Amino acid sequence: MSSDAAALRDTSYGRRYLPFAYPALGLTAAVIVFPWMFTLFMSVHEWKIGSAREFVGFANFAKLATDPRFIESIGHTLYFTALAVALPVVFGTAAALIFNERFPLRGLLRAVFILPMMATPVAVALVWTMMFHPQLGVLNYLLTAVGLPPALWVYAPSTVIPSLVLVEVWHWTPLVMLIVLGGLTAAPTEPYESARIDGANAWQMFRLITLPLIMPFIVLATVIRTIDALKAFDTIYVITGGGPGTASETINIYLYLQAFSFYNIGYASAVVVVFFVLIIALALVLLWLRQKAKWS
Amino acid sequence: MAAAESEMVMSDAGPGLGWRIRETAWRFAFGVAVFVIVSPAITVMLWMLSLSFKNDVDNMAFPPVFVPSPPTLANFEAVFENNNLGQNLINSIIVTGLATLVALVVGVPAGYGIAKAQAHKIAIGILIARITPALSYLIPLYMLFQLIGLTGTVWPIVITHLVITLPIVIYIMIGFFETLPPDLEEAALIDGCTLWQAFRHVAMPLARPGIVVGTVLSIIFSWNNFIFGAVLGGRTTRTLPVAVYNMLTFEQVAWGPLAAAALLVTAPVLILTLFIQKEIVGGLTAGGVKGG
Numbered sequence: 339m340s341s342d343a344a345a346l347r348d349t350s351y352g353r354r355y356l357p358f359a360y361p362a363l364g365l366t367a368a369v370i371v372f373p374w375m376f377t378l379f380m381s382v383h384e385w386k387i388g389s390a391r392e393f394v395g396f397a398n399f400a401k402l403a404t405d406p407r408f409i410e411s412i413g414h415t416l417y418f419t420a421l422a423v424a425l426p427v428v429f430g431t432a433a434a435l436i437f438n439e440r441f442p443l444r445g446l447l448r449a450v451f452i453l454p455m456m457a458t459p460v461a462v463a464l465v466w467t468m469m470f471h472p473q474l475g476v477l478n479y480l481l482t483a484v485g486l487p488p489a490l491w492v493y494a495p496s497t498v499i500p501s502l503v504l505v506e507v508w509h510w511t512p513l514v515m516l517i518v519l520g521g522l523t524a525a526p527t528e529p530y531e532s533a534r535i536d537g538a539n540a541w542q543m544f545r546l547i548t549l550p551l552i553m554p555f556i557v558l559a560t561v562i563r564t565i566d567a568l569k570a571f572d573t574i575y576v577i578t579g580g581g582p583g584t585a586s587e588t589i590n591i592y593l594y595l596q597a598f599s600f601y602n603i604g605y606a607s608a609v610v611v612v613f614f615v616l617i618i619a620l621a622l623v624l625l626w627l628r629q630k631a632k633w634s
Numbered sequence: 635m636a637a638a639e640s641e642m643v644m645s646d647a648g649p650g651l652g653w654r655i656r657e658t659a660w661r662f663a664f665g666v667a668v669f670v671i672v673s674p675a676i677t678v679m680l681w682m683l684s685l686s687f688k689n690d691v692d693n694m695a696f697p698p699v700f701v702p703s704p705p706t707l708a709n710f711e712a713v714f715e716n717n718n719l720g721q722n723l724i725n726s727i728i729v730t731g732l733a734t735l736v737a738l739v740v741g742v743p744a745g746y747g748i749a750k751a752q753a754h755k756i757a758i759g760i761l762i763a764r765i766t767p768a769l770s771y772l773i774p775l776y777m778l779f780q781l782i783g784l785t786g787t788v789w790p791i792v793i794t795h796l797v798i799t800l801p802i803v804i805y806i807m808i809g810f811f812e813t814l815p816p817d818l819e820e821a822a823l824i825d826g827c828t829l830w831q832a833f834r835h836v837a838m839p840l841a842r843p844g845i846v847v848g849t850v851l852s853i854i855f856s857w858n859n860f861i862f863g864a865v866l867g868g869r870t871t872r873t874l875p876v877a878v879y880n881m882l883t884f885e886q887v888a889w890g891p892l893a894a895a896a897l898l899v900t901a902p903v904l905i906l907t908l909f910i911q912k913e914i915v916g917g918l919t920a921g922g923v924k925g926g
Contacts, residue, residue: 352751352753353751354829355746355750355751356747356751356753357747358746358747358748358750358829358833359743359748359753362741362743362800363756365736365800366760366763366800369771369793369794370763370766370771372774373770373773373775374770374774376774377770377773377774380773380774429671436667436668445911445912448911448915449907449908449911449915450675450908451671451672451675452911452914452915453675453679453908454674456903456904456906456907456914457679457858457900457903457904458858458860458900458903459858459860459875460875460876460878460879460896460899461878461896461897461900462678464878464895464896465678465682465685465893465896466678468889468892468893469678469681473696474694474695474696474698479696479697479698483697508675508678512675513918516918519915565764569767569768571768571861572860572861575860575861576860576882590767593767594769594861597769597772597776598865603777607774610767610769610770610773613767614767614770617766617767621765
């Protein structure tokens with residue numbers, strides 16, 4: 339009856355704890371909110387490091403709309419992201435199903451399995467660079483050993499993005515595994531017992547019980563992977579630097595070059611704004627799909 | 635767990651020959667599956683080991699030499715001789731240590747406050763920090779540091795690393811404090827403790843496992859970070875990953891020292907992961923966090 343009053347009391351009770359978060363909020367504002375504001379400010383200026391700043395309104399954005407290199411980089415980013423989301427989600431879910439079983443050495447093998455995502459990206463990228471080498475790399479040795487023709491990997495425009503996706507899949511499949519495994523661990527056991535009594539087979543149980551139970555986690559993993567793949571930087575930068583030519587130049591790499599190779603701070607800030615909007619938009623679409631999936 | 639056990643139970647009524655064959659086949663197939671999913675991770679790591687302990691001739695051989703014979707430490711000696719890795723190591727320790735320390739000092743109370751106040755909006759705000767690309771902080775902060783004359787020191791790198799460490803610590807601590815039963819703190823409050831005392835002497839000791847996970851993940855992802863150090867680090871303030879990247883540009887053909895350097899940077903993180911894998915898995919499953 340007086341649930342409103344109780345709720346009110348609860349809120350004010352909770353509010354007393356907010357000061358605990360103030361220092362962190364202050365710091366966050368300083369290192370996160372300030373940069374956003376300043377980025378917006380810079381994006382409407384023509385500003386090259388070392389020369390004067392000039393207000394140009396939306397000219398940077400207008401220029402972006404007709405910048406072929408930027409438009410090309412959007413294509414590269416979406417191509418890379420599509421592959422670097424789909425493959426880890428499939429493999430990571432399969433791995434989670436495997437690691438959810440009990441078997442000898444499970445803890446140790448699971449630790450080994452997550453090593454790639456904990457390893458330093460630069461180190462990982464260096465090793466992959468050496469493995470990709472067309473003449474001396476171990477990957478081409480393995481290809482020819484099983485009778486396949488050698489590939490040019492990251493040294494040819496047509497194969498560079500799939501090759502970088504290979505590294506990304508190797509690197510981040512463990513994260514998907516961990517998220518889905520979290521869902522599997524939390525799943526109740528009763529549905530399986532009653533399904534067994536009803537005579538369901540293993541595939542039916544997976545399809546009708548397990549999959550719906552872990553679906554929210556698969557969607558969560560997809561959202562996180564999408565954001566991370568859009569932002570991917572370290573391995574691409576170290577392995578190809580956007581090359582050969584501009585064949586693997588993603589938005590993030592183009593952004594880096596504009597800012598820290600060409601020092602076009604104003605123009606780079608405009609790229610940041612567009613990039614950020616793209617990331618938020620894709621994340622929102624995925625979250626909306628998640629809501630829809632929940633209700634149906 | 636349930637799926638496999640139930641499959642075995644259902645596949646046949648009694649423990650006859652057919653059942654045993656199926657059981658063996660299932661075990662074999664499962665073993666193969668485990669091998670297939672674990673092998674890419676272990677193979678690349680072993681290849682890094684192999685490259686770093688082989689001499690230059692073997693590293694350039696085709697077909698490749700897989701096992702170093704005899705293993706040599708020459709690559710590691712070369713790395714230390716030609717580079718100022720000691721300085722880079724100190725820089726990395728300062729940056730990671732300070733960024734993690736500050737994140738703990740302000741992040742643990744913040745996680746507590748947000749969990750207690752059920753301030754979901756603040757939690758979402760922290761998630762947005764996780765979504766934002768690192769470069770979008772970097773450009774404005776780079777300009778700011780130039781303006782106030784901090785470039786060339788280690789401070790800009792420490793400050794930017796807070797973008798990595800703070801969200802990790804806060805996010806993991808929210809998760810931990812939310813699962814903590816409130817009874818003990820409430821008893822402390824009734825006994826006349828202030829909110830801070832109840833946090834400091836009751837809730838925080840109970841959350842020690844969470845603090846350990848948050849610390850380790852914060853250390854790992856700060857240690858691994860490349861881009862902040864690459865842009866903000868000068869010759870004397872480079873962190874280890876940046877120093878290793880620079881070796882790539884200067885010693886493109888010397889694979890042995892490159893692999894040795896890569897191994898040196900990432901070995902502490904890999905060893906840490908193997909040692910406390912259970913806690914790390916728990917922390918990551920709960921949060922789905924990742925730095926950078």
